Amino acid sequence: MNVEYIYLQLYRLFDKSTPIKADCGKLCKKRCCKGDDGGMYLFPGEEKVFKLLKPNWAKTEKSDFYYEFGGKRKNVPILFCDGICDRYQRPLACRIFPLTPYINKDGKAEIIIDPRAKSMCPLSNTLDIADFDGGFVKNIKKAFAVLMRSKEITEYLKAYSEYIDEYKKFFKE
Numbered sequence: 582m583n584v585e586y587i588y589l590q591l592y593r594l595f596d597k598s599t600p601i602k603a604d605c606g607k608l609c610k611k612r613c614c615k616g617d618d619g620g621m622y623l624f625p626g627e628e629k630v631f632k633l634l635k636p637n638w639a640k641t642e643k644s645d646f647y648y649e650f651g652g653k654r655k656n657v658p659i660l661f662c663d664g665i666c667d668r669y670q671r672p673l674a675c676r677i678f679p680l681t682p683y684i685n686k687d688g689k690a691e692i693i694i695d696p697r698a699k700s701m702c703p704l705s706n707t708l709d710i711a712d713f714d715g716g717f718v719k720n721i722k723k724a725f726a727v728l729m730r731s732k733e734i735t736e737y738l739k740a741y742s743e744y745i746d747e748y749k750k751f752f753k754e
């Protein structure tokens with residue numbers, strides 16, 4: 582199956598599954614959608630979803646952040662929006678926010694609170710991972726268990742986890 586269709590299937594896991602049972606957007610007036618930079622990194626191959634759907638609210642471009650795979654340097658695509666989107670077309674990073682996959686020092690994949698969320702998201706500052714909706718966390722694990730069957734996505738996640746480490750230094754738990 583083409584990678585874009587895998588992402589589209591995984592997106593469905595998050596159509597109704599949210600970080601907590603309540604609408605957290607009402608808590609903070611959707612702060613995570615109002616950042617000035619507004620960019621969300623796409624996971625490898627995910628840009629093909631946006632080439633397919635061509636949403637008029639999104640713009641994608643190559644970022645400076647890169648990983649290496651198959652001897653090639655791959656610049657990671659980033660999606661920009663103006664703070665409004667079609668909920669059913671939003672990228673995976675938005676669906677799982679404020680959590681993120683992370684490959685730890687033992688090489689194991691885990692789901693953590695994204696340290697980049699700490700400066701804006703009240704959930705990330707007040708909750709532990711165990712306080713998030715169990716079904717939501719389970720769906721993220723499920724999605725990345727599928728995605729990490731791809732060697733390229735696993736390589737990407739290693740580089741991404743090193744990038745996350747830089748933010749962790751500023752937000753010691």
Ligand code: SF4
Pocket residue numbers: 600605606607608609610611612613614678679701702703704705
């Ligand atoms: S910033 Fe956090 S609390 Fe606010 S809408 Fe986003 S995920 Fe929910």
Ligand code: SF4
Pocket residue numbers: 613614615619621662663664665666667671672675
């Ligand atoms: S794509 Fe949608 S969910 Fe993601 S930051 Fe933009 S408005 Fe928010």
